[in-house]
Amino acid sequence: MGLRLRGKGQQSHKMVIFAAIFILTTLLILYGSNNTNDAIYSPFHVDTNHALKNTDLKKWAGKDGYVPVYGNKSMSLRCHHCALVTSSSHVLGSQAGEEIDRTECVIRMNDAPTLGYDTDVGNRTSLRVVAHSSVFRVVRKPNEFLNRSETNPVIIFWGPPNKIGKEAKGTLYRLIQRVSMTYTNLSCFSITPNKMRRFDSLFHRETGQDRQKSHSWLSTGWFTMVIAIEICDNIKVYGMVPPNHCGKKPVSKKMPYHYYKPRGADECVTYLQNESGRRGNHHRFITEKQVFARWAKQYNITFTHPNW
Numbered sequence: 001m002g003l004r005l006r007g008k009g010q011q012s013h014k015m016v017i018f019a020a021i022f023i024l025t026t027l028l029i030l031y032g033s034n035n036t037n038d039a040i041y042s043p044f045h046v047d048t049n050h051a052l053k054n055t056d057l058k059k060w061a062g063k064d065g066y067v068p069v070y071g072n073k074s075m076s077l078r079c080h081h082c083a084l085v086t087s088s089s090h091v092l093g094s095q096a097g098e099e100i101d102r103t104e105c106v107i108r109m110n111d112a113p114t115l116g117y118d119t120d121v122g123n124r125t126s127l128r129v130v131a132h133s134s135v136f137r138v139v140r141k142p143n144e145f146l147n148r149s150e151t152n153p154v155i156i157f158w159g160p161p162n163k164i165g166k167e168a169k170g171t172l173y174r175l176i177q178r179v180s181m182t183y184t185n186l187s188c189f190s191i192t193p194n195k196m197r198r199f200d201s202l203f204h205r206e207t208g209q210d211r212q213k214s215h216s217w218l219s220t221g222w223f224t225m226v227i228a229i230e231i232c233d234n235i236k237v238y239g240m241v242p243p244n245h246c247g248k249k250p251v252s253k254k255m256p257y258h259y260y261k262p263r264g265a266d267e268c269v270t271y272l273q274n275e276s277g278r279r280g281n282h283h284r285f286i287t288e289k290q291v292f293a294r295w296a297k298q299y300n301i302t303f304t305h306p307n308w
């Protein structure tokens, strides 16, 4: 751990910036409120020269893959034990909150809330991995996601370089920058273009499918699992179903895709439809879990709620 921040309290600046964020997000909410898909991911060229000779993710990891959005911090988060809390409704009723909060590092995804769900998912967050398409939803609730931690939490943003890259001059990047300047206890990083390509290559190596040619989108779960393996010696995953879960007969009972959207899409319907989607781009949630199952044998990964 041991992230140190340089920020010196510039209170009045903070207030101005905070007000600016508020106005900006309000406008963006008005414009972008139907954009709730995790999946807008414009593919870019897969550079196979970057493919690795070995799949040891511990070695694959590199500090240079993450650039600070503001300032010159480096991504130095390292943990012996991590709780990776998925956004699946399988966490509901688990009563795992206390156990999760006792874990050295707690990892969450996108805008998955803790408020109102802490008995099941806990209330600490050490690392949040956020898709470019979820940035607005995270920024919309600063008290929930940005300003609610005893320690110095880290946020890693992933997305196409033209959206979240340093050279991107777009609204999204400026928003991330403002967040990073405002909440000085937060350490915000974005994944470098080079590392984004390496995530693609990794998918190719692990699945035999070229991500672009197979019209696949990587999920936040994919990024989060890889990053967790990079930084954690031991990972306990909460709420992730095994790869064969949805193909089982009789068809498993309906479970919401996200624990915080009880009336939202069904998890298995979402997984199965994405897996078989051919036209347009789709998430390969089931394929990704087959890879996770292999990694679990290689690294110290266990799955609970359900256990597998």
Ligand SMILES: *[C@@H]1O[C@H](CO)[C@@H](O)[C@H](O)[C@H]1NC(C)=O
Pocket: 072
């Ligand atoms: C970060 O920048 C500050 C000055 O802006 C400098 O004093 C400090 O040494 C830098 N830290 C690193 C790790 O480069």
Ligand SMILES: *[C@@H]1O[C@H](CO)[C@@H](O)[C@H](O)[C@H]1NC(C)=O
Pocket: 097, 098, 101, 118, 119, 120, 122, 123
């Ligand atoms: C959440 O945080 C509060 C205060 O920090 C703590 O007392 C409580 O036990 C936590 N809740 C759960 C379920 O972990």
Ligand SMILES: *[C@@H]1O[C@H](CO)[C@@H](O)[C@H](O)[C@H]1NC(C)=O
Pocket: 018, 142, 143, 147
């Ligand atoms: C962060 O939270 C504290 C107390 O929880 C509050 O006093 C402060 O105004 C918040 N800051 C921002 C920028 O939201």
Ligand SMILES: *[C@@H]1O[C@H](CO)[C@@H](O)[C@H](O)[C@H]1NC(C)=O
Pocket: 149, 150, 151, 152, 185
């Ligand atoms: C920010 O971090 C400092 C030192 O790590 C800590 O003393 C302070 O309470 C933190 N502030 C918040 C709002 O978490």
Ligand SMILES: *[C@@H]1O[C@H](CO)[C@@H](O)[C@H](O)[C@H]1NC(C)=O
Pocket: 080, 232, 233, 234, 298, 299, 300
């Ligand atoms: C598995 O956990 C043990 C004990 O914490 C640790 O020594 C070892 O390095 C871990 N192995 C991997 C591959 O992370």
Ligand SMILES: *[C@@H]1O[C@H](CO)[C@@H](O)[C@H](O)[C@H]1NC(C)=O
Pocket: 037, 038, 039, 265, 269, 270, 271, 273, 274, 277, 283
């Ligand atoms: C694929 O998954 C996304 C969630 O990332 C979901 O919004 C979308 O509806 C799914 N597509 C299908 C065809 O089920």
